[in-house]
Amino acid sequence: MPRLAAEALRRRGVRVVAAAVREEADAALAEAVDEIRWLSVGQLGAARRFFAEQGCQDLVMAGKVRKVHLFRNFRPDLDAMGLLWKLKDWRDATILSAIVRYFEERGFRWLSQLEIDPALVAPQGAIAGRAPDAKTLRWMQAALAQAKALAGMEIGQTIVVKQGTVLAVEAAEGTDEAIRRGGRLGGGEAIVVKAARPDQDPRFDVPGVGVGTIRAMAESGCRWLAVEAGMTLLLERERMVEEAARASIGIYGLAADGG
Amino acid sequence: MPRLAAEALRRRGVRVVAAAVREEADAALAEAVDEIRWLSVGQLGAARRFFAEQGCQDLVMAGKVRKVHLFRNFRPDLDAMGLLWKLKDWRDATILSAIVRYFEERGFRWLSQLEIDPALVAPQGAIAGRAPDAKTLRWMQAALAQAKALAGMEIGQTIVVKQGTVLAVEAAEGTDEAIRRGGRLGGGEAIVVKAARPDQDPRFDVPGVGVGTIRAMAESGCRWLAVEAGMTLLLERERMVEEAARASIGIYGLAADGG
Numbered sequence: 001m002p003r004l005a006a007e008a009l010r011r012r013g014v015r016v017v018a019a020a021v022r023e024e025a026d027a028a029l030a031e032a033v034d035e036i037r038w039l040s041v042g043q044l045g046a047a048r049r050f051f052a053e054q055g056c057q058d059l060v061m062a063g064k065v066r067k068v069h070l071f072r073n074f075r076p077d078l079d080a081m082g083l084l085w086k087l088k089d090w091r092d093a094t095i096l097s098a099i100v101r102y103f104e105e106r107g108f109r110w111l112s113q114l115e116i117d118p119a120l121v122a123p124q125g126a127i128a129g130r131a132p133d134a135k136t137l138r139w140m141q142a143a144l145a146q147a148k149a150l151a152g153m154e155i156g157q158t159i160v161v162k163q164g165t166v167l168a169v170e171a172a173e174g175t176d177e178a179i180r181r182g183g184r185l186g187g188g189e190a191i192v193v194k195a196a197r198p199d200q201d202p203r204f205d206v207p208g209v210g211v212g213t214i215r216a217m218a219e220s221g222c223r224w225l226a227v228e229a230g231m232t233l234l235l236e237r238e239r240m241v242e243e244a245a246r247a248s249i250g251i252y253g254l255a256a257d258g259g
Numbered sequence: 260m261p262r263l264a265a266e267a268l269r270r271r272g273v274r275v276v277a278a279a280v281r282e283e284a285d286a287a288l289a290e291a292v293d294e295i296r297w298l299s300v301g302q303l304g305a306a307r308r309f310f311a312e313q314g315c316q317d318l319v320m321a322g323k324v325r326k327v328h329l330f331r332n333f334r335p336d337l338d339a340m341g342l343l344w345k346l347k348d349w350r351d352a353t354i355l356s357a358i359v360r361y362f363e364e365r366g367f368r369w370l371s372q373l374e375i376d377p378a379l380v381a382p383q384g385a386i387a388g389r390a391p392d393a394k395t396l397r398w399m400q401a402a403l404a405q406a407k408a409l410a411g412m413e414i415g416q417t418i419v420v421k422q423g424t425v426l427a428v429e430a431a432e433g434t435d436e437a438i439r440r441g442g443r444l445g446g447g448e449a450i451v452v453k454a455a456r457p458d459q460d461p462r463f464d465v466p467g468v469g470v471g472t473i474r475a476m477a478e479s480g481c482r483w484l485a486v487e488a489g490m491t492l493l494l495e496r497e498r499m500v501e502e503a504a505r506a507s508i509g510i511y512g513l514a515a516d517g518g
Contacts, residue, residue: 146412146414165431166412170428171419172426172427172444
C-alpha cells in the first residue's frame with residue numbers, strides 16, 4: 001500500500017518523501033520515493049522534524065502499524081508520550097485521530113487516502129465479472145450493514161456470509177485468515193464483504209483489498225467480493241481483476257446506501 | 260445437554276420422554292429418559308404425535324440442531340412444510356419461535372430452559388477461582404455488551420478479548436474453535452465472554468458452557484470465562500470448576516446490567 005500510494009502520487013508529478021516505520025514497512029519502499037527516513041514506532045517528533053526539513057506540506061497515511069508494537073519494545077519519544085498521555089483510550093481511531101491532530105496543529109495538511117489516485121477507489125457496480133443476481137445482491141447488502149456495525153464496534157471490517165448466514169467474522173486474526181475460514185465453511189459459495197466504519201475518517205484506515213484478498217478467496221472457495229463503492233481502495237486493480245477472472249470470483253462495488 | 264437436562268428432571272421425580280433428533284442426539288440419551296423416539300430433522304408431526312401418545316403436557320428444548328440439516332437431506336413432513344412455508348425468514352430465532360408456537364397451538368406448554376434445574380443456572384459473582392480485579396471486570400463488561408450486540412445480529416454469542424481488544428468473534432465455526440483462535444492470539448491473557456441474545460427467549464437457545472469450553476480455554480491459554488448470570492446454563496458445573504481450577508481459569512457470572 002505505501003509503495004502503490006507513492007507510485008500513484010509520483011505519476012501525478014508529486015515529490016514524495018516517506019517516514020517509514022521500521023517494524024512494518026517493506027525495504028522496497030525506498031525505491032518508490034524521493035527520500036526516505038526509517039523510524040521506529042513511537043518516534044513521532046523525529047517524523048515531524050523530517051517532514052519539516054523536507055519542506056512537506058501535505059501528508060497521507062498509507063499502510064498499517066499493528067497495535068502490538070504499543071505493547072512490546074515500545075519506546076515513545078517525548079512528543080509521542082505527550083500525545084498518548086492525553087488519550088481517553090487506545091482504540092485505533094482514537095490514536096490515529098490524535099496523530100492527525102498532532103500534525104495539523106503544527107501546520108501540516110492531511111490528504112484523504114481516497115484522494116491519492118481516483119483510479120484506486122472502488123466504483124459502484126461490477127468491477128470483475130458480471131453483476132450479482134438480485135438474491136446475491138440482497139445478501140451482500142445485509143452483510144454490508146452487519147460489517148459496518150462490527151467496524152463501528154472496532155471489531156473488524158470483514159465478514160463472510162452464505163445465503164444470509166454469517167460464516168466468519170474478522171477480529172484480530174486478520175482479513176485473510178477470516179476469509180479462508182469462511183470460505184472453507186461455505187463450501188464454494190461464500191461471499192466476502194468488506195465495509196468502511198460508519199464514521200470512517202478518509203484520512204486513515206480506509207478499507208483496502210488487493211491481490212492477497214483474491215488469493216485467499218480462491219484458495220478457500222469464495223465466489224464473491226463486495227466492497228463499499230467510493231470508500232474502498234482497490235490496490236493493484238488490474239492484477240486483482242485478472243486473478244479474480246481466473247478463479248471465477250466476481251468483485252462488486254456496493255453503494256453505501258445499499259444500492 | 261439433553262442428557263443433563265433429562266437427569267436433572269428425573270432427579271426432581273419427573274417422567275421424561277424424548278423426541279431425539281437422529282442427526283444430532285447422542286445414543287446414550289436413551290439411558291437417561293423413560294421413553295425415546297428417534298426422529299429426523301423435519302419430522303415435526305411425528306414428534307407431536309409421539310408426545311400426545313405419551314401423555315406429555317410440558318415440553319423443554321435441549322441441545323442444538325445445526326441449520327445445515329435444512330440444506331442437505333432435508334425431508335420435512337407436512338406439518339414441518341406448513342410451518343416453514345409461513346416463515347418470513349430462516350433465522351434461528353424465527354424457526355425456533357415457530358416451533359414453540361406450533362406446539363402451543365396444539366395444547367402443549369413450554370418450560371424455560373432456565374427452569375430445568377436452578378443448580379444449572381449461572382449465579383452472579385465468582386463461580387470458579389477468585390473474583391476478577393476492577394480492570395478485568397471492566398473488560399468483561401465491555402465485552403458482554405459487544406457479545407450481546409453480535410448475538411442480536413444472529414452472528415454468534417461468544418467473543419474473546421484481551422485488554423479491551425477483540426481477538427476473536429464466533430460465527431459459524433463454533434464456540435470452541437473461536438475460543439482456541441482467540442486464546443492463541445491472546446498469548447495466555449485472553450478473556451472469553453458468552454452472552455445471551457438481547458431479546459433471549461428462555462424457551463430455546465439459552466447460552467450454555469461446559470467442560471468442553473474449559474478444555475478449549477486451557478489448551479489455548481485463556482485466563483477467564485465470563486457468562487451472563489441468571490441467563491446461562493452451567494452444564495456439569497462440578498467438573499467444570501475442577502478443570503478450571505487445574506488450569507488456573509476463573510469463571511465469573513456477570514449481571515446482565517453490567518454488575
